[in-house]
Amino acid sequence: MKSRLFVTTSILFVFLLLLPASTVFAHMMLIEPVEEGKVQVVFDDGSPNRHAEVVVFDEDENEMARGDVDRQGYFSYPAEGAVMLVADDGFGHRAEYLVGEDAPQALPRVPTVGAVLAGFLLIAGIFHYRVRKRMM
């Protein structure tokens, strides 16, 4: 049991070490404002989404405009009256953007993943210890 835990722990930490090296990493989709009337649909690694359709809504949630992004993920829309943009690429990625809002801040990935893994490890450790204590 002890060595099994050690092996699994080692595997976990190898993964952890590999994480910063990975350039393509998760794919949350974002709508980032470029200038008034222009946004770019990107994944959180910075690469543009070239296939999304963006729908523009006004104050009353009526559809104002609709269109596909260009090859760099850019999309221009009539800025006047636009309140919310929704991008959907039909592959399960969807993003919303309220006009005037700053780009959403994502959590720093590596420390967060590290903290989560440490949490799982702690839970595993506590119960491993409890079970061993009970067996003695």
Place this chain on the structure above:
Amino acid sequence: MHIADGVLSTSVAVGTSAVTAAALVYAIKGMKEEEIPKTSLMAGVFFAVSLISIPVGPSTIHPVFAGLLGVILGRRAPLAIFVGLLLQAVLFQHGGLTTLGANTLMLAVPALLSYGLFYGMVKRQVFLRGAFVGGLSVMIAVVLLVALLLLTDPRFGEGTLSVINILVMGHLPLAVMEALVTGSALKLIQKAKPEMLINQGTALSGSS
């Protein structure tokens, strides 16, 4: 492969959440303290590896290892998958809370199937069995994803370059990769820690 908030129709989201809730009850029922460390560590591994994504065509794919999770955790696999996905949704908006049920289900079904299949084919080599369930899991997950998308909107299936065709083609290399990794990992476990697999086998007969 994660479905984001707002993509699925409400009825599909509610239905899949209900099924997932039932799967979680099944996964937690009768769980012994001895099983918690393993489940917790596998949840961590799943959380980390399924955050890695590989762009294929217009979409991205990422490893899931539902087969490996299923073989190692058995009926506890849905719990590890749920916890991993929940954290991804909350921390990284990867997937979403309303689609958590659908995303969990897509992986829990192949994981449980892998568990049954792997221990059902005793006569074959571990590598072959592992590779089989590893590859099959990816395909089952994709089929479920396709089914959920079609239930939401039949337009996803239109045209030769439809979303569905691209998803299926994009996951073929992933299925091959996961088959190799799952097979190798289970072979390694069998050599280094055979009781990890045998325990699961006895757990099956003991709990059912």
